[in-house]
Amino acid sequence: VDDFKIRLLTKGKRLPFFEVGEPxxxxxxxxxxxxxxxxxRTLDELLRALAVVPADSVGYHMHREFLAYKxxxxxxxxxxxxxxxxxxxxxxxxEKLANLRVFRHRSLDGLRLEISxxxxxxxxxxxxxxxxxxxxxxxFHFLLARSVVMDCNRVASTIDELTDALAEIxxxxxxxxxxxxxxxxxxxxxxxxxxxxxxALGKEELAAKVANIDPYMFSxxxxxxxxxxxxxxxxxxQS
Amino acid sequence: xxxxxxxxxxxSLDAYRAVVGDRTIEELYRLAxxxxxxxxxxxxxxxxxxxxxxxxxxxxxxxxxxxxxATWDVIRGxxxxxxxxxxxxxAIQGDPIELGAADYEVYVKWNRVNAQxxxxxxxxxxxxxxxxxxxxxxxxxxxxxxxxWRCHIDxxxxxRGVWRFLEKYLRRYHASLFSAPQFAQQxxxxxxxxxxxxxxxxxKNRPLTNEQVVSILERHGIDPERPxxxxxxxxxxxxxxxxxxxxxxxxxxxxxxxxxxxxxGASDDPEGAQVLAEVQEMAGDDPDLHILLLPNDAHLExxxxxxxxxxxxxxxxxxxxxxxxxxxxxxxxPVVGGATGGIPLQILDGVNGxxxxxxxxxxxxxxxxxxxxxxxxxxxRRGVEQVRQNFLLIRNLRDYLLIMLAxxxxxxxxTL
Numbered sequence: 001v002d003d004f005k006i007r008l009l010t011k012g013k014r015l016p017f018f019e020v021g022e023p024x025x026x027x028x029x030x031x032x033x034x035x036x037x038x039x040x041r042t043l044d045e046l047l048r049a050l051a052v053v054p055a056d057s058v059g060y061h062m063h064r065e066f067l068a069y070k071x072x073x074x075x076x077x078x079x080x081x082x083x084x085x086x087x088x089x090x091x092x093x094x095e096k097l098a099n100l101r102v103f104r105h106r107s108l109d110g111l112r113l114e115i116s117x118x119x120x121x122x123x124x125x126x127x128x129x130x131x132x133x134x135x136x137x138x139x140f141h142f143l144l145a146r147s148v149v150m151d152c153n154r155v156a157s158t159i160d161e162l163t164d165a166l167a168e169i170x171x172x173x174x175x176x177x178x179x180x181x182x183x184x185x186x187x188x189x190x191x192x193x194x195x196x197x198x199x200a201l202g203k204e205e206l207a208a209k210v211a212n213i214d215p216y217m218f219s220x221x222x223x224x225x226x227x228x229x230x231x232x233x234x235x236x237x238q239s
Numbered sequence: 240x241x242x243x244x245x246x247x248x249x250x251s252l253d254a255y256r257a258v259v260g261d262r263t264i265e266e267l268y269r270l271a272x273x274x275x276x277x278x279x280x281x282x283x284x285x286x287x288x289x290x291x292x293x294x295x296x297x298x299x300x301x302x303x304x305x306x307x308x309a310t311w312d313v314i315r316g317x318x319x320x321x322x323x324x325x326x327x328x329x330a331i332q333g334d335p336i337e338l339g340a341a342d343y344e345v346y347v348k349w350n351r352v353n354a355q356x357x358x359x360x361x362x363x364x365x366x367x368x369x370x371x372x373x374x375x376x377x378x379x380x381x382x383x384x385x386x387x388w389r390c391h392i393d394x395x396x397x398x399r400g401v402w403r404f405l406e407k408y409l410r411r412y413h414a415s416l417f418s419a420p421q422f423a424q425q426x427x428x429x430x431x432x433x434x435x436x437x438x439x440x441x442x443k444n445r446p447l448t449n450e451q452v453v454s455i456l457e458r459h460g461i462d463p464e465r466p467x468x469x470x471x472x473x474x475x476x477x478x479x480x481x482x483x484x485x486x487x488x489x490x491x492x493x494x495x496x497x498x499x500x501x502x503x504g505a506s507d508d509p510e511g512a513q514v515l516a517e518v519q520e521m522a523g524d525d526p527d528l529h530i531l532l533l534p535n536d537a538h539l540e541x542x543x544x545x546x547x548x549x550x551x552x553x554x555x556x557x558x559x560x561x562x563x564x565x566x567x568x569x570x571x572x573p574v575v576g577g578a579t580g581g582i583p584l585q586i587l588d589g590v591n592g593x594x595x596x597x598x599x600x601x602x603x604x605x606x607x608x609x610x611x612x613x614x615x616x617x618x619x620r621r622g623v624e625q626v627r628q629n630f631l632l633i634r635n636l637r638d639y640l641l642i643m644l645a646x647x648x649x650x651x652x653x654t655l
Contacts, residue, residue, distance in 0.1 A: 030266070032641040033432040035423040056651065069628035071590055071621055137395070137578070141420035143432070146645045147652045150269055170262055 017189065018199040024162055024192070026152040028173040029180050031067070031145040038142040041134045043088065043119055046080075049142055050116045055108035057144045058115065062102050063179045064145070066220060067172065077216045078102075080115060083140045088132040093122045102216065106188040147180065159201070162193070163231045171220040178215040178223060191215070193227065206234045242313045244286045246296040250440040252304050258439050259633045267633065269655060270640040271305035277643065279309040280361030284324065284370035286313045287535040289473065290435060290562040291367050291391050294635065297438045301636050312357055314371045320349040324370045325510055327405075330398035331369060331390075332477060332557040343404060350374045363643050365389055366412075373408045385646040386412045391435065392559040393580040395421045413646050418560040418581045431642055434584060436635035437565045437626065442538035444569055447546055455543035459499075461529055466496040466609055469548040471541055471566070473502050474515040474532075477557040479577065482598045484521050486554065487528065489602035494609045501531040501544055545570045550608055550615065554601050558582055565630040568592070568622030573615045575604050585630060591622035 018024075038053050040046035050058070061079035076082040076098050085094025096118050105111040123130055134140070152173050156162040166174075177192035189195065190211040198207035209230050215223050256264050279302060283291050295311050302309035316324070323342045330336045354377030366372055367389045375386055388409055394402070394417065402424065409415060414429045423430045437444055456463045468487060472478040480500055487498040500518065502511075515532065522528045533540055545551055551567030551574045558580030565585050567574040574592035576582040586592040593604035608615040644653055 030270075030637070030641065032638065032645050035417070035420050035430040035432060037423065037425050037430070039420075069624065071587070071624070137421055137583075139421065141423075143420060146431075146641070148270070148641055148644060149652060149654045150266070151655070 017192075017195045020200060020202070022196075022200045024156040024165075024196045024200070026154040026156075026165060026169050026173050027149050027176050028152050028170060029176040030148045030150065030172070031064070032148065034144045034146060036142040036144050040140040040142075042130060042132065043084070043090070043093070043123055044130050046084075046140055047116060047119045047123070049140075050112060050119070053142045054144060055112055057142045058112045059108045059183055060143055060145050062100075062111070063216070064143075066179065066215070067175050070219060073219065079140070083134075087134050087138045087140075088129075090122075090126075090129050090132060092126070093119065093129065096122065103182055103188060103190075103214075108183050110188070149176070149180075159197075159203070159206075159231060159235065162196075163228060163235075166193075166224060166227055166231070171224070174220045174224055174227075178220075203234075206231075209234070242286070242315070244311045244313050246299050246311065248300050249297055249438075252301060254440055255633050258627070259631060263633055263637075267305060267637055267640065270637065270644065271307060273655065274640060274643050275306040277307055277362045278360060279307055279363045279365065279639075279643070280359065281309070281311045281365045281367065282314060282357070282359075282371045282374070283311075283367035284314055284316070284321075286311075290560065293438075293441075293443070293562075294435055294632070295367075297441065297632055298636060298639065301632070302639070305636075305640075310361070314349075314353040314357070314374070316349040316353075316370075319345050320370075327369045327401055328392060329477075330401040331405075332393050332559075333396040334398065336398060336401075338401060347373055351377050354378055359384075363387065363646070365639075367391060369405060372405055375408055375411045385414075385643070387414045387416060387642060387646065388412045389416045389433070390422065390559075391418065393419075393422055393557045394424060395419075395580075397424070414642065416642065419584055422559075422580075429645075431638075431645070433635065433638045433642070434581065434630060435560045435562055436630045436632045437562055437569060438632040439569065443542050444566060445542070447539070447543055451539070452543040452547050455540050456547050459529055459531060461497060461499060461544075461547070463547060466494065466549040467499060467544075467547055468496055468550050468552055468605060469499040469501065469544050469567075470552040470554065471501045471545065471563045472553065472555070474511045474518060476510075476514055477555055478502075479554050479556045480514065480518045481521055482556070482601075483552055483554050484518065484528065485598040486552070486601040486605065489598065490605050490609070491527070494606055496549070496605075496609065497527040497529065499529045499531060499544055499548070501529075501533055501541060503533045503535045503537065541566075542570075545572065548572050550575060550605055552601065552605075553577065553582060554595065554598075555579055555582065561585065562630075564592075565626045568619075568630075569626045571616075571619035571623050573608055573618035574622065575601050575608075585625070587621075587625065591618045591625050 036053055036057055038049040040049050081094045081097035084090045154165045156165050181192055194207045194211035197203040213226055252264055281295055285292055299309045299311045323345045326336050350373035354374040359378045363385045365387045368391050412428055416431050416433045417423045418434055453463050470483050522530055545567055551572045553561050553564045553576040555577040560581030564574050564576050564582055574586055576586050578594035578596055586594055588594045595601040
């Protein structure tokens, strides 16, 4: 467990991620990608692999594409949706997997179960879908990340400081605070900005607005603008 | 004797700031802080020719600049060893080659010779490709040492017998590195993904003036005013030079163009001369078909040829990664490449080039691009950005630092 304040459940009660008055420390993440050795050519193989791969692999495939530079908006928000729709040609399942509300799940295992349920139900409803075979070289390879977390040398103690830093911070830091920490300690939680506003500054209403930003709907740069607009609007309303 | 190769220093890390940005360079220094003074020993089979030597030529000095004691040793062998390792290379890339017990003995013998001559002293020992892979069996390592095997070739469908033979050595390593997920195999050690990369400041990739480019074209009798298709690669069957000529001949039926096939040899590739002879025979006396056998250090010439090209080709049938794709993209050219190995990681089909599966497919895409220069130009622009984000040397250096940190730590998340 790293020292980035991963708070585990204690007697069924989650400890606060931020202390009252604590500054927000910007971090960023770099991935070293590892191959799990599990791969799938069909939906059946995907389902079987889902049962045995590390839960972190499921999490990695849900949002790794957001960290990559893109020439066009993402067609599908996660690798499972993309592969089923674009490689197997199963657009119905692709749509279902694209519409997953990832952060409604309390844990990566819960998310894994939900994906498995969607695939299994789809196979029951459309048995012919099991016959679709990925072309050579286009198997689904289950990958996993070793994460290296680094300090960005940027700290915010007020909303103004948070706003200033958000405008300048590198995109991998946004990724870290919007995606990477959501299942820290195995538990689902709000994004770091929302948690900090609520717990460190006591800004419940603003925290709820920031928590409501779904990072799967935006590129990182769009998410940055959306976050800034939310903070600017709150400031304007206050003044 | 085996040789410790000391590459020329080359541009400093600061020189890369203009290409990748200050933050990326600062990130390297942060990552390297924990690794300062560690000894990293790279081992491979050739100091010239091919992508591995090119990468090590730059990686080693830059690691040293970061305070890491990086060295590069080149193993030795006679013709029999390189004949066997070339067969290994082809077999790992899927050729149905039968090797006898005597071949395996030659391989083991030369690995033993090299292990006796070389002190595997590094805190991290990075063995590149199959040639020195078995040296680990001859070395009594300390608990603190970390051994990593870097596979630069397409191992997606290896010859089973050869792979099983190598696997018994691979099991002794702490980690393995592959260029693409499909190359990885079932191994009891961690398998990391590391794409190779090009050096934007090397003679092969740095900006050139138009005069420099034209002068090199004129030296080879290539007309700068007419479309140029270029494939740069060793004369190797897996690079499909005969398929490229076939493609060119199909394109030529409808579009005026010239073809440049430029390549050199590598000291560990005895098959090259035979393939070159076949290529020359197929080319016949076509004055627009230029076969250039260039020395291994003809980096400026390769650079000029790629910059002068209308379209760059890499029509490989099997490929480890195919760095010439990134080279072409970095020069702002659309690249038409075989849908194999690491090429689909670099060519985003229809975005910065096209992926093809046959000479006919390549000919069709080339004809399309020759008829739509504005699309070719836009693809070229995207290609530069694709390489900047993913396939530059600085990222490769960062990956090696991450691997060193990862092999030292059991934690899945490492906090610096």
